[in-house]
Amino acid sequence: xxxxxxxxxxxxxxxxxxxxxxxxxxxxxxxxxxxxxxxxxxxxxxxxxxxxxxxxxxxxxxxxxxxxxxxxxxxxxxxxxxxxxxxxxxxxxxxxxxxxxxxxxxxxxxxxxxxxxxxxxxxxxxxxxxxxxxxxxxxxxxxxxxxxxxxxxxxxxxxxxxxxxxxxxxxxxxxxxxxxxxxxxxxxxxxxxxxxxxxxxxxxxxxxxxxxxxxxxxxxxxxxxxxxxxxxxxxxxxxxxxxxxxxxxxxxxxxxxxxxxxxxxxxxxxxxxxxxxxxxxxxxxxxxxxxxxxxxxxxxxxxxxxxxxxxxxxxxxxxxxxxxxxxxxxxxxxxxxxxxxxxxxxxxxxxxxxxxxxxxxxxxxxxxxxxxxxxxxxxxxxxxxxxxxxxxxxxxxxxxxxxxxxxxxxxxxxxxxxxxxxxxxxxxxxxxxxxxxxxxxxxxxxxxxxxxxxxxxxxxxxxxxxxxxxxxxxxxxxxxxxxxxxxxxxxxxxxxxxxxxxxxxxxxxxxxxxxxxxxxxxxxxxxxxxxxxxxxxxxxxxxxxxxxxxxxxxxxxxxxxxxxxxxxxxxxxxxxxxxxxxxxxxxxxxxxxxxxxxxxxxxxxxxxxxxxxxxxxxxxxxxxxxxxxxxxxxxxxxxxxxxxx
Amino acid sequence: xxxxxxxxxxxxxxxxxxxxxxxxxxxxxxxxxxxxxxxxxxxxxxxxxxxxxxxxxxxxxxxxxxxxxxxxxxxxxxxxxxxxxxxxxxxxxxxxxxxxxxxxxxxxxxxxxxxxxxxxxxxxxxxxxxxxxxxxxxxxxxxxxxxxxxxxxxxxxxxxxxxxxxxxxxxxxxxxxxxxxxxxxxxxxxxxxxxxxxxxxxxxxxxxxxxxxxxxxxxxxxxxxxxxxxxxxxxxxxxxxxxxxxxxxxxxxxxxxxxxxxxxxxxxxxxxxxxx
Numbered sequence: 001x002x003x004x005x006x007x008x009x010x011x012x013x014x015x016x017x018x019x020x021x022x023x024x025x026x027x028x029x030x031x032x033x034x035x036x037x038x039x040x041x042x043x044x045x046x047x048x049x050x051x052x053x054x055x056x057x058x059x060x061x062x063x064x065x066x067x068x069x070x071x072x073x074x075x076x077x078x079x080x081x082x083x084x085x086x087x088x089x090x091x092x093x094x095x096x097x098x099x100x101x102x103x104x105x106x107x108x109x110x111x112x113x114x115x116x117x118x119x120x121x122x123x124x125x126x127x128x129x130x131x132x133x134x135x136x137x138x139x140x141x142x143x144x145x146x147x148x149x150x151x152x153x154x155x156x157x158x159x160x161x162x163x164x165x166x167x168x169x170x171x172x173x174x175x176x177x178x179x180x181x182x183x184x185x186x187x188x189x190x191x192x193x194x195x196x197x198x199x200x201x202x203x204x205x206x207x208x209x210x211x212x213x214x215x216x217x218x219x220x221x222x223x224x225x226x227x228x229x230x231x232x233x234x235x236x237x238x239x240x241x242x243x244x245x246x247x248x249x250x251x252x253x254x255x256x257x258x259x260x261x262x263x264x265x266x267x268x269x270x271x272x273x274x275x276x277x278x279x280x281x282x283x284x285x286x287x288x289x290x291x292x293x294x295x296x297x298x299x300x301x302x303x304x305x306x307x308x309x310x311x312x313x314x315x316x317x318x319x320x321x322x323x324x325x326x327x328x329x330x331x332x333x334x335x336x337x338x339x340x341x342x343x344x345x346x347x348x349x350x351x352x353x354x355x356x357x358x359x360x361x362x363x364x365x366x367x368x369x370x371x372x373x374x375x376x377x378x379x380x381x382x383x384x385x386x387x388x389x390x391x392x393x394x395x396x397x398x399x400x401x402x403x404x405x406x407x408x409x410x411x412x413x414x415x416x417x418x419x420x421x422x423x424x425x426x427x428x429x430x431x432x433x434x435x436x437x438x439x440x441x442x443x444x445x446x447x448x449x450x451x452x453x454x455x456x457x458x459x460x461x462x463x464x465x466x467x468x469x470x471x472x473x474x475x476x477x478x479x480x481x482x483x484x485x486x487x488x489x490x491x492x493x494x495x496x497x498x499x500x501x502x503x504x505x506x507x508x509x510x511x512x513x514x515x516x517x518x519x520x521x522x523x524x525x526x527x528x529x530x531x532x533x534x535x536x537x538x539x540x541x542x543x544x545x546x547x548x549x550x551x552x553x554x555x556x557x558x559x560x561x562x563x564x565x566x567x568x569x570x571x572x573x574x575x576x577x578x579x580x581x582x583x584x585x586x587x588x589x590x591x592x593x594x595x596x597x598x599x600x601x602x603x604x605x606x607x608x609x610x611x612x613x614x615x616x617x618x619x620x621x622x623x624x625x626x627x628x629x630x631x632x633x634x635x636x637x638x639x640x641x642x643x644x645x
Numbered sequence: 646x647x648x649x650x651x652x653x654x655x656x657x658x659x660x661x662x663x664x665x666x667x668x669x670x671x672x673x674x675x676x677x678x679x680x681x682x683x684x685x686x687x688x689x690x691x692x693x694x695x696x697x698x699x700x701x702x703x704x705x706x707x708x709x710x711x712x713x714x715x716x717x718x719x720x721x722x723x724x725x726x727x728x729x730x731x732x733x734x735x736x737x738x739x740x741x742x743x744x745x746x747x748x749x750x751x752x753x754x755x756x757x758x759x760x761x762x763x764x765x766x767x768x769x770x771x772x773x774x775x776x777x778x779x780x781x782x783x784x785x786x787x788x789x790x791x792x793x794x795x796x797x798x799x800x801x802x803x804x805x806x807x808x809x810x811x812x813x814x815x816x817x818x819x820x821x822x823x824x825x826x827x828x829x830x831x832x833x834x835x836x837x838x839x840x841x842x843x844x845x846x847x848x849x850x851x852x853x854x855x856x857x858x859x860x861x862x863x864x865x866x867x868x869x870x871x872x873x874x875x876x877x878x879x880x881x882x883x884x885x886x887x888x889x890x891x892x893x894x895x896x897x898x899x900x901x902x903x904x905x906x907x908x909x910x911x912x913x914x915x916x917x918x919x920x921x
Contacts, residue, residue: 026800027812137805138863140663255810 002177003200005078007242009172012038015218015245021067024252024260032067034245037074040154042168044075047157049164051106051130051148055080055171058102058183062086062095062118063110065224065250068134068150070238072108077181079171082197084183085229087581089574092117094193096124098185101195101427103127108150111135119144177201183426184231186378195426196378198231202403202421203381207235207243209402210383214348218245221345222268225257226275230582232352235382236270258282261342269346272353273481274583276360276371279341281487285515301333309334309366334367343369350374352382353582355458357481373397375456379422379442380404385456396455406456407441413462414448415441464587466497472559474502479560482550486543487512491572491579493590494562495598503601504565505594506540507572513539528626531567537631540567544633552636564601565631566608568594570624575615597628606630664869666887667695671716671839671871676725678711678895685711686722687895693839698865698872700882703892704915709875710752712892713841716873717742717749743772746838750828750845752875758817762827765816766802769834770795795834802830805867806860822853829860833868840864842874846881854878858885879916883907891915 016035224237251260387398424432460477496502600608671693718737776788891899
């Protein structure tokens, strides 16, 4: 089958009654079968034809994961349109550029909030003609001619179904795998958003090879809780269910995601590292709040898991005693814990978006969750490499997917070439040329190495990796992931490239540190007050000292110990540009915003000064300013470590 | 969250509100309330129009909460009358007030602390339950049907107030701002005609206040509920309300639209203590 629409109709024929989408609404899970979904999609597609959407048109989608978002996407693709999912938590200005670039005329918006953004953009986006909205709440007073409710659109489709029925059939026939299916704008850790077109064929063939190698089937269930504008989420929650005929569940809201996860018990799970970190933090906080006996049982079981769990998971030889202890631990701790996390039915879990720290990956694997790191990007697609066998402790991300060639530049940068799948940025030849060489290799900006078996291993971002003044290698991501494994650290940026020592800017985890402070009997009025406490500095200092002790054991890393740190007096927010919408750190922005702090870290000052602007959700802005302490961590040498031992 | 106060910028040529302000729904005439020798309220008269948002403001001890307590029958005034839609309300009790469609929230949250959010809001429906005790105890079909209907109604309120994530959380574990929201939910579950809110925004931070303002406006706009509220935050009062009554030492010293009240010298004096 060549298009996603054909897969939809195939599912309608083959498993008409089995669930396609489940959604929790008003406290109850509702199920939409493949038959019902396909019927609804046909009606919406008819309405879109009557509204004047034509083959090749780009249609924007500005909403969270709801069945109607999925129906709309399928309907757009039915008549040859291209879906352009946009991030919903952006301010209006950020979506103006994709709308202008892709000349979007039609947008599906979820609610009043999104409609308001779009209506405000009409003067600067003349292409924007029509907005379909889903949630009627608060929409009663809107009289703009551009607006049409999803209900009204459906009604239009139902009455017009006979009129355009033949046209629907012929559009379906005309659809070919070479047609563009979706246009994604990269959230980009650097520079403005760039568009990447994906054809039906590229999406389908990649997913088919994953289904085959990973053994996915129509019995699988997944949870759609990440932004639909993120390619990985689109592939995971839209393309995979269509191609495999499996079911996708939409949580009630982002706040209820954890309890919905537990209620649905998905068998496939996709998460960026930050979600896995947040889950771990939740568990740790709850455990630290329980009584002594429970805590000691938990701690000793987790110690066993840490020692042998990953080995058991990967099928490595483990002694009989260890195996038995692990099974006991599984009965009393790991199993119940998987259940509380909502991951007890998970067969395959994937971490995408950023490289995951080895500690975090091992934590989940030692609990008996088959978590793997997958590699991908907007340009390469998700699952650009596939892990054929068990990753074990190697940290590799596997071999390139069919149709995708991977090689390395002399500097170790990962290059890829996929003539059928990626032909450059949408209407941006300059950006394409900037990153593609004469032989057609696209420069990913990631540094890695290939093993003897041809498996790719990632090291970090090229622009971040460098060396210290004393010549030692400096790979910040590795250090950051190590530090972020602590529940008290939410985000951290380590500095050191071309400097004489490594220092860190730390964004504390408010919940975990707040909980800790409560138990210590420390009082504070808010975030700014909390990060200024001497005790919190000491706490983070201890975390860093522990990491330093670990680094000192390795000759290659002994120079990478963190000497000084500051706790950032504001949280890193996408609205302030410090992190992307997918919560990836933007180093340049942070370096610029906290330049005076960085300077203070290196010029021997006792305190640093901050003067940064913040943008609030309602669009107004304010200022964060004040003095920030410089914290110091202990530095170890091989001798001092031995002495301590 | 996108907070829009009264000005729906995007709703260009649309009418300002879902339910236009109508005739008086509540009329107070010469109300006086004394506790022994202490005069809590002295000869107060004002009215509340259907579908409007009416604020009662005043310094501490001005008699604002007493005023609400008179309206929903907690206190019986020694003098004066209260009419609802022209009908004299003689034997007012809180129970009766609830039956004729007057719901309220309290200054010091009065929820069932050990019960979940869902159960607390469900409790607000009990007034409208028709099944007898026996029918409920025996789980007869009629009682179960009613419970299902109530639950659906409550779920709409939960969605409306965006508290899905704490549906099953015991109220005592919630932060103050959310407890206030739950209390509003319980008041709404009785499907009131008139909603009395006693300092709905006390002790909240700016973001919580903005959320609460939006919920109050939405309640008024979507359900046409008449709102009578007591509030200290002048900014909130001026933004939210259609008309304001100002009390000081149990006497009415001002009454009218926010701008007019703000310019009233007596009000300024009572609030700022300006010497004349």
